[in-house]
Amino acid sequence: MSLKQRHIEILNLVFQNDKIMDIKYISEYFQVSERSIRYDIKEINEEFINNKNTNIIEMEEGKLVSNINKEELTSLIKNILPQKYIFTSEERIEILLLEILLFREKFTLQALSDELLISKATLRKDIKDMNEKIKEFNVKIDINNNQGYMLTGEESSIRQLMINILHKYGGFIEEIEKEDINNLQIVKLLIFEKKKKYFQNERINLYKSILLKIQQKTKKIITDEAYDALLLNMIITSIRNRNSHFITDDISNSNFIKGTEEYKIIKEIFQNEDIDYREKDLIIFTDFYMGSYSYNTKFSFYLNWMKIETLVGRILEDAAKVFDINFKNDQILIKELINHMKPAIYRIKNKMSLKVSILEDVKSEYADLYEKTRVSLGVINEFLDENIDEDEIAFITIMFKRAINRNQEKLMGEEKRNILLVCGLGYSSSQFLAENINERFEVNIVDIIPFNQLENFEYIKSVDLVISTIDIEMEGMEVVKVNPILQKEDIEKLEEYALTRKSSKIPISKILKVIKENKHIENEAFIIENIKKQLKEYVKNDVETEKTSNFLELLDERNTALNIDLKNWEEVIEYSGKLLLDSGYIVSEYIEEMKEQIRNFGDYVVMGSNTILPHGKLNESVKKTGFSFVSLKNPISFFGSKIKIAICLASVAKHEHINAILELNNYFRDPEFEKELLKINTRKELENFLINRRNR
Structure with a gap:
């Protein structure tokens, strides 16, 4: 025999009434017969008799009377978990999900089945149900190369899912044993044990001290709900980083957040406390913190800031009524609103203005649209407990204007x-x-x-x-x-932005149109131009003579260096640039220009997986159009990538290198191209390799 949730609830009801409760009341409460309740009591006593030599519940004159106190009951229940309790499907999924999130990102069905005493068939169904439950976070439990299962998804999404599950069960609870027994639940107790195990080696008091310092220095007061979410974020970030699970995905509004006073304060405090947070960790923490005091407390911090999609969803529901248009499938509008809303809320709460105002133009050109947008944003006024700024409404009006245009194009079959x-x-x-x-x-x-x-x-x-x-x-x-x-x-x-994938086939209607329009034309060059104009990127131009050089023609032998030992990206740019300098392609200033572009824009020069294509401006620093090619003996770190090849470009004019650039583009589409390139040891091998590639 095993315990059911009703058994636990009966025990709770008994303790709610000072350890005495009428059997009739309990039967009416559960809408079952008194006989069923008596049978439940018999099962409870049979289960616990193995742990205590006397019945824990007696039936006396139509009443249930407990023979143990609250602390003893809690201890007994914890000792029989999880082997004796019959979990509902929903409870089992919650516990399994937390187990996977906290301790088992990779697992096999057999191992988990043996440990949890669940059949593999049940586990497979549970995994399917779990994936349905967590898909809104863009996280999935997936097959791991036929070696079992693993948790997949962006690291920031996985962390948000962890906070969500832990938040649902009380967040960071230090001593569940001190809670009133009336709230006692098997699942809650079991999850508490898992949380305690996960948090056991963390510096909780240090994190609390840091949160206090941040509040004092920013002069902000945050709610208990937000405090709990921030504490969970700190703990989870620390553990995930320690296990080499780093955030590498793009963070929305990162530049905006890094420019706030809060970010500067938080960064300084974390550095002073020697907390090993990466930049993206600090950005996300600051984002959460800014939201912790930017809203009306009758709204949920978690649902409306950490899950800003909820707030945007409410805006779109109201907008659908006002505009009589369903916007829920317009991914561009949704993402625009999600990324705009947090900075807008921050600006409004801190009395900051937008750098550029389009209010006057919008009210003049789109007065009716502006008013409908203002009405649609009413939920923001409630969320902020104050009115949204008119300049912010103007910007959002333009978002809705573009969305309406897209909707009209879709109805007319001209969606592009x-x-x-x-x-x-x-x-x-x-x-x-x-x-x-x-x-x-x-x-x-x-x-x-x-x-x-x-x-x-x-x-x-x-x-x-x-x-x-x-x-x-x-x-x-x-x-x-x-x-x-x-x-x-x-x-x-x-x-994700609902861009339509292009078909690889040319529609017959397009071909017929070209034939009809050109059937009386004898000038071949004119026909070619019409084909290019009407079929555009659907066709490959293999009849016109190329007017620019290919990549190999622009790669001077003097500008080639293979298997070079360099330490960082600055040395790579110096070395690659000096090849171009010594061979007369550039002047020395061009090398610094390439470095400056990288300092300003970071990883924009990354091509493929392991290659960078640095370049400067089209100006007097370039004497002649050409490339340099440098392969590295050892990979170097470059803004989160590992770089092994540098192809530097110097160009006098766009048209002189365009063919070579498009040629490289075709090469890099093949994931094997870089691997084969790295096997080359001589200039002659490089030439033969590129010629063979070009002739494929």
């Missing part, structure tokens, strides 16, 4: 996102990016610009999405950072 590409300088990695996006997605690339032109780009209102190779943020506009080669994770990221 307007994309703006932004790169460091706008002439090398941007070419990679433009070709790869055009090849994979049905989009309209409005323009390709360098970062320094972004602020004054006059057609920004017509843009749905900015895609960039560098880390930037914009007010009122969603920006997606990608690798120019568009690796698998980049493509998946863009698909």
